Amino acid sequence: MIMALHRDSIPQINGGVFLDYAGMETEIIFSKGMELPGFASYPLLETKDGRKMLAEYMRAFIEVGKSQGAGVIIESPTWLANRDRAAPLGYSPKDLAALNRSAIELVSKVRSEAGDLPTIICGIIGPRDDAYAPTEQMTAKEAETYHAEQVNVLAETEADIIGGYTVAYPAEAIGMVQAIKNTGMPAMISFTVETNGRLPTGETLGEAIEAVDAATDCYASYFMINCAHPDHFVDILSDEPWMQRLRGIMANASRCSHAELDEATELDDGDPVELGQQLAEIHGNHSQISILGDAAAQTCATLTRSRSRPSLTEPPKEGCVKCPLRADFVEKLENSTAKFFRQNPLNHPSPRGTVSVSREDLSHCKVSVSTAPSWNFPAGFLWATFLAVFAKIGVFQHNRLVPAISCAQH
Known part of the structure; x- marks a missing residue:
């Protein structure tokens, strides 16, 4: 029997500040000096040490939520646990189904031990292609069919919501939402934007959100921005109707473009206090944006490696x-x-x-x-x-x- 705590009424859209953090891959690579082939964290679920590491991240994050009286959203380590992204690593669809289930089981176990703040379990799905420079774009129907494989597995777990992260173009977002809608699960889409505030494929954020809503009867519970510095998008935040659909920001501390970050041997650490101030100012100017976090742990570039x-x-x-x-x-x-x-x-x-x-x-x-x-x-x-x-x-x-x-x- 599925025991999702918040699936019927997700509290992060009903007021109050929620913390969100999905940047553990960057942190693991640059701080711990570990290799993550394909930038995938789900293989860590296969070992005792890997599961312990993931659980420690989740517990630590819940602790900061407790200390501040804020809710938290724990993202499952399944961002790239889809067929095409996992095939080069040797994972079959059967393997991926088991790992997606295992990921939510781990998050659920940590939540049950640490207590509900509320603590939201988000089953993450990610793009089929490069999030920042997709070589091919699917139609919405193709995206729905493709992502349904992972979505259907996550829908049978204790996840409270399924979120599509780092989405680069509207058609893939539409397909993701439709696949989630078919299961009856709550849905969320987080678009990534470039330094000009537009999606990597050129659309404005407003155009992308409106396109998804028009094609899915406004099914998504909310939208977010992730993997961009506030300087890249603050000027596009307005009082237009689509802004009420934007509820969260998972920002980069770095002001570098995605292309610059891809070429960098060390990540730009940015200024965490400045980033926090900027997020707070955005929340103050747009009160519906109450899900806040650091998307890629950019500031961990100055941390030493574990050894x-x-x-x-x-x-x-x-x-x-x-x-x-x-x-x-x-x-x-x-x-x-x-x-x-x-x-x-x-x-x-x-x-x-x-x-x-x-x-x-x-x-x-x-x-x-x-x-x-x-x-x-x-x-x-x-x-x-x-x-x-x-x-x-x-x-x-x-x-x-x-x-x-x-x-x-x-």
């Missing part, structure tokens, strides 16, 4: 940053956080770490981070982004609005 990290078993020293972060990133994080708090002088302790700010001397602002060795999750870049978001907009905790400022923390 060169300091031991996480050593107890943290008071007043120091004890994280698997390189010194240059720590300095950048502290400087950008200090700048933020000079503009927003507030104190709010976190049970797992503190941001210490002196009202008498605002130049004295220090981030103190401690680690829990069992997590082994280098999340400073992500939590710093959320810190700035929460500090800007506040979050409801225990039925009261508080300036939710807490430190980047494992």
Whole structure:
């Protein structure tokens, strides 16, 4: 019997801030120094260590939601678990069906252990071709037939919603939504845009959303933008009717184009505090955009690879940053956080770490981070982004609005 908790009424469209994060592949490659053939994370489900790593990411993310009184959306590691993207790695359709089911089982297990915030399980589907430069475009009907294979499997799991991520052109999005609609599952589409705010195939975001809605009778629960810096799309956000369908942003911290990122040997780490401020400003100007996150963990470029990290078993020293972060990133994080708090002088302790700010001397602002060795999750870049978001907009905790400022923390 399927026990999806939120399938009948997905709370992320009913108000309140939700955190979303689907960038673990980038983090795994650049921080842990691991190879992910085909940029696929679902093969990690096949080993005990891989499943443990994925679960740690999910638990850590739920913890930050708990600390801020926000809901979270946990994305399954199934973005590229479709027939054409998996065939070069040697996976058959039967293998993929088992892995898609296993992915949702893992997320469901973590949610049951950690508690419901609410915590939404999103079964991810991804593009058939390169998300940023598709060589061929399917018709909507072809896309519906193609994606139905993965969608039908996810619909039989405990997923609350199925989301198509990093979609480059409207016809594929239409096919995805129609395939999801055929199962009765809630649907979500997240388009990617280039530095000019348009889809890789040239359409405006408004045109793409309107095309999907027109072809599917507005079936999708909502739309998002992912894998783009706010500077690339903030100017296209307007008061036009289609904007009410846009509910979430999974931003890149990097301002680089997709082509530049594809050629880069190191990812641009950007500024997590600035990114958080920008997301908060977007939410303030467009209150329906309340699903916020870092799409590709771009700021992890300055993290050291796992083999060169300091031991996480050593107890943290008071007043120091004890994280698997390189010194240059720590300095950048502290400087950008200090700048933020000079503009927003507030104190709010976190049970797992503190941001210490002196009202008498605002130049004295220090981030103190401690680690829990069992997590082994280098999340400073992500939590710093959320810190700035929460500090800007506040979050409801225990039925009261508080300036939710807490430190980047494992």
